[in-house]
Amino acid sequence: MGKASKDKRDIYYRKAKEQGWRARSAFKLLQIDEEFNIFQGVKHVVDLCAAPGSWSQVLSRKLYMPSKLSPDSGDGVVPLIVAIDLQPMAPIDGVIQVQGDITNAQTAEVVIKHFDGCKADLVVCDGAPDVTGLHDMDEFVQSQLILAALTIVTHVLRVGGKFIAKIFRGKDTSLLYCQLKLFFPIVTFAKPKSSRNSSIEAFAVCENYSPPEGFNEKDLYRLLEKVGSPSGVSDSDCSSGWLEGANKVYIPFLACGDLSGYDSDRSYPLPCSAEGPSYQSLDPVQPPIAPPYKTALELKKNLP
Numbered sequence: 001m002g003k004a005s006k007d008k009r010d011i012y013y014r015k016a017k018e019q020g021w022r023a024r025s026a027f028k029l030l031q032i033d034e035e036f037n038i039f040q041g042v043k044h045v046v047d048l049c050a051a052p053g054s055w056s057q058v059l060s061r062k063l064y065m066p067s068k069l070s071p072d073s074g075d076g077v078v079p080l081i082v083a084i085d086l087q088p089m090a091p092i093d094g095v096i097q098v099q100g101d102i103t104n105a106q107t108a109e110v111v112i113k114h115f116d117g118c119k120a121d122l123v124v125c126d127g128a129p130d131v132t133g134l135h136d137m138d139e140f141v142q143s144q145l146i147l148a149a150l151t152i153v154t155h156v157l158r159v160g161g162k163f164i165a166k167i168f169r170g171k172d173t174s175l176l177y178c179q180l181k182l183f184f185p186i187v188t189f190a191k192p193k194s195s196r197n198s199s200i201e202a203f204a205v206c207e208n209y210s211p212p213e214g215f216n217e218k219d220l221y222r223l224l225e226k227v228g229s230p231s232g233v234s235d236s237d238c239s240s241g242w243l244e245g246a247n248k249v250y251i252p253f254l255a256c257g258d259l260s261g262y263d264s265d266r267s268y269p270l271p272c273s274a275e276g277p278s279y280q281s282l283d284p285v286q287p288p289i290a291p292p293y294k295t296a297l298e299l300k301k302n303l304p
């Protein structure tokens with residue numbers, strides 16, 4: 001498929017290049033913000049699974065750049081943005097980068113160290129495993145990433161803070177919803193307009209972090225395992241019978257972003273100049289600096 005063809009079929013891909021975003025995912029975070037105002041009062045953020053960095057760019061432009069341009073306008077608190085990914089990322093103004101696996105305790109410790117003495121107001125996680133196409137498997141691996149993210153959340157997020165995480169909708173969506181509800185009184189599953197309808201992805205928008213009374217971070221997994229068991233934890237949404245039958249639990253699900261705006265499942269004609277169709281496709285803003293396929297290409301080059 002040619003670059004122009006992709007520009008035509010994916011308006012958000014084209015707009016991302018025009019607006020200087022490293023990935024079309026930037027629009028997902030921006031559209032979630034339009035609906036939920038997630039950056040209000042936010043100074044300290046963790047961006048989990050951040051490469052190639054479009055969400056970090058949004059955080060930098062929304063939080064770091066304004067404070068850099070007019071340092072006296074705020075409350076004097078310097079924004080702190082910590083981004084983590086398995087892959088290395090090209091630098092972004094005001095973003096501290098950590099290369100590591102979020103399911104690894106050592107990575108979590110490095111992140112926590114950056115927040116030494118202070119807490120995060122917001123944790124975002126756009127993590128996605130390499131999708132296999134086997135939905136149950138993909139959903140399971142995705143849920144493990146969210147639980148790893150939740151572990152970091154319980155260590156760094158301040159009470160009242162927010163957590164945004166990519167989820168894959170599937171048979172365990174109700175379980176995940178009820179697990180998140182243990183820590184956040186308000187949990188909404190949101191589908192930004194820039195996320196394709198054909199994709200099973202959505203985003204859990206979790207507000208007002210309130211861990212259970214007496215909660216100890218070490219007990220996280222034990223507590224999560226209890227969700228759905230007959231003697232387990234329950235609240236008004238997640239009663240003990242929610243696992244039986246279809247859709248026992250009501251999950252708030254919301255489409256977000258300007259609904260009259262661009263539709264990610266539609267093709268849009270390319271802009272043409274008055275003299276004719278002289279459309280020039282832009283190059284990606286930041287090609288990956290260490291793509292996984294690079295090693296494969298190098299190995300191939302050395303074949304006899």
Ligand SMILES: C[S@@+](CC[C@H](N)C(=O)[O-])C[C@H]1O[C@@H](n2cnc3c(N)ncnc32)[C@H](O)[C@@H]1O
Nearest residue numbers: 025049051052053054055086101102126127128
């Ligand atoms: C959809 S991309 C994130 C896009 C990013 N939010 C942006 O706007 O550029 C998913 C990322 O998750 C990362 N990832 C997957 N599993 C991870 C793990 N266990 N630890 C850290 N990063 C992980 C991948 O390396 C990949 O860069």
